[in-house]
Amino acid sequence: MTGTFVGMPAFPKAAHDAVRNKTLRGNLRHATHTIRDKRARAVTELEDWARLREAGKQIKDHTLHHLDRYLVQLEDAVTAAGGTVHWAADADEANRIVTYLVKATGETEVVKVKSMATQEIGLNEALEAEGIHAYETDLAELIVQLGKDRPSHILVPAIHRNRGEIRDIFKREMGEWGRPAPDGLTDTPAELAEAARLHLREKFLRAKVGISGANFMVAETGTLVVVESEGNGRMCLTLPETLISVVGIEKIVPTWRDLEVFLQTLPRSSTAERMNPYTSMWTGTTDEDGPQTFHLVLIDNGRTDTLADEVGRQALRCIRCSACLNVCPVYERAGGHAYGSVYPGPIGAILSPQLRGTESEIDASLPYASSLCGACYEVCPVAIDIPEVLVHLRERVVEGGPVTRQGAKVVLKPAKGHAAERAAMRAARWAFSHPGALRTGQRLASRTRRLHPRSLPGPGQAWSASREMPAVPAEPFRDWWQRTRGGKDAK
Amino acid sequence: MSSRDLILGRVRRALADVPKDDTPPVPERPGRDPQYEQAVDRTYLREHGDRTTEQTVDLLAENLADYRAIVHRTDNGGLPGVIARLLAERGSRTVLVPSGLPPEWLAEAADATRVPDSAASTPHELDEIDSVVTGCAVAIAETGTIVLDGGPDQGRRRITLVPDHHICVVRVPGQVVSSVPQALDRLDPARPLTWISGPSATSDIELDRVEGVHGPRTLEVVLVAGD
């Protein structure tokens, strides 16, 4: 049911279309500004925020530097607690394993709690092809799934839909898949949520197999953690007889105690709450409570290739909070779909080209989907230097060089003359010099930093519709571009 | 080669640049490993602010209410009356009871039929039940969170999920901590844990917060003084 990303146009084309879509832009603007302001307040409440952020970064870096050991330790702990661990080198293998496990239960439907990892591997489509229907149970994912659509934001995936559209989708589609929408359904959020509650409850109560991801896995105890708001996660994690969790290998933290950092930084960065409504933690299986069969599928799917890149590996610290999306002026204008991946926004611009390589047009253009303003780095709760990785990936696209693909070292050719390079250059033009007057605007903004300009002057406005530009970096990106690119060209 | 060995091999090759002396010996318990302790700067705070015990309980009440839990305060003597009143006000005819719930808590709830928490109940049967009463393992003041660990007075995870009305009793100040780090110290990772901060909620439709999607739409927390 869910749309796919295959054949996506490169970023500039997709972004161009999105910029012209008024509903999308209006919704995105409202969403990103609301969340970013709330987040700022939630973060100020903690006077030790900077230290929590640093600790989060160090925990993740340490884990990545010793990932082989922690993976083995996690496997031992999960197995000792009654779970079964499977390893999947790529998306196909992960899908095969999950399909096999579901088939072994004899069931033809599963309930799912939102998981970026399962979206990344296209699990729903793979199951559907084998006659197994996967029901998404997050309200937003339900809207996306029923609307035969794609998510556009990590945290609020249906943010591109307004309430009227959602009502129409529910009325049209719910009956196809189960309990129809109530007669006379209006477009108030409370009524729409109630319709979703009734529609999904029927599925939860009869579900025999649940599929989840996880926000964290604790190596020393084998504990998995799912952080959520609606309670659909709890339904999927406790009512079915069989639970299958599909998790990226980078989601490990070494110790139980490490959760004290992330359970403080994640909710505040993500939904801007002191704490999200529900967090579930489970260690293997518990007699007579919850699923009696638990499978953990650990996926690589490009993560070890990313790990091999000394600059790029920091992207694996990401805890998927989506704070970087909400402050990004490019995301705000272009929307999540333009990134052509389940990972939109600044994190998508550095993660997708590493997980998938930069051979395709869209992936080669993603490192250019940024003005390098640095706002994403400022808000990131694990201090990922996204601009640094973007610049690094741009160099790789333009100049080629050694990379790791599926575990093997290969040397990329410079993209010159290649379709990917043309796409990348188009994106660079789009991001850097469109419209032309942006240059002036940005310089001016930089010179008057202390005045905190609220928007770019002149035609620059058409591009920087964000009325509250993120803090302006000391060096305008245009100057940076000339300095770095200019230097290279001179060689 | 198995995919396990393939992935572990790729990880090791990917980390060829990581200096050897950066690698501590394989620890039995990494939490106790001095080198891991040194790898992370834990100078962040164990709790935020400086409060008396009483103030910490007040903060818990405030933050619970801020996330739309309904907070009641009473003492041991008053508890059965409060629970009876809450069930009656709700019009609950059936109430789920964990096996180890102190019987006196429900002593005055004459009208509600008790349904014991049982492994044999189906989810559909649980869906017919009006309310559930439980204790908790720990409550966190700074975040307005209650944590359930499946103890005898809390029961299986699903009983606090399927019914639409949850009454949770917190003994104050004994079960109250200030912060997330303090809560983790008290909890046993081997038990299934559910952290609850207000009733379930969504902001998925145009960012309007709506309470109650799948979990209990009404969460009442009774703070009981005197333990």
Ligand code: SF4
């Ligand atoms: S990169 Fe940082 S800010 Fe962006 S989603 Fe990941 S953790 Fe959050």
